[in-house]
Amino acid sequence: MNAPEKLTVRIKLPSLAGNLEEFRLSAPRDFGTAGRRAFNRVALAAAHVVADPLARGNPWLDAAVDWDATLAYRRYLWSLGLGVAEAMDTAQRGMGLDWKSSLELIRRSIEASGDIEGAVLFSGAGTDQLAPSNGVILDKVVGSARCSIRSSPATGARRITAER
Numbered sequence: 001m002n003a004p005e006k007l008t009v010r011i012k013l014p015s016l017a018g019n020l021e022e023f024r025l026s027a028p029r030d031f032g033t034a035g036r037r038a039f040n041r042v043a044l045a046a047a048h049v050v051a052d053p054l055a056r057g058n059p060w061l062d063a064a065v066d067w068d069a070t071l072a073y074r075r076y077l078w079s080l081g082l083g084v085a086e087a088m089d090t091a092q093r094g095m096g097l098d099w100k101s102s103l104e105l106i107r108r109s110i111e112a113s114g115d116i117e118g119a120v121l122f123s124g125a126g127t128d129q130l131a132p133s134n135g136v137i138l139d140k141v142v143g144s145a146r147c148s149i150r151s152s153p154a155t156g157a158r159r160i161t162a163e164r
């Protein structure tokens with residue numbers, strides 16, 4: 001099996017009666033590793049981060065990331081031949097990671113990809129560092145996006161933008 005090590009076969013889930021009931025997962029499948037042949041497309045996974053359930057702090061305000069598990073999952077995705085689209089809106093931003101944590105995620109993922117042959121990594125460029133308010137004008141949004149775009153090369157990642 002090449003899935004992340006923390007996968008368990010049995011878990012407890014809440015039932016309609018309010019009790020915890022054991023649920024048995026099917027056996028993990030072995031997808032093997034990716035073949036190393038030329039291919040003219042890149043499939044990207046917008047991978048989520050793994051939360052650290054034991055971290056102290058407010059889970060609504062503080063990003064509590066289990067960095068070891070998060071990076072192990074990215075290594076698993078790379079072993080399948082997938083690229084990773086990091087710090088994308090749908091996977092992290094707006095779902096618990098702030099601007100600073102998103103940059104840290106990108107930096108750590110770049111470092112983790114360094115020892116994996118053929119690892120593909122892109123980073124999202126967003127405007128989440130811009131505080132929401134009624135006074136936000138288009139120039140501020142554009143400036144925020146440009147700041148995010150300028151930050152990507154500093155981390156070493158290739159960026160994904162919807163820029164024209």
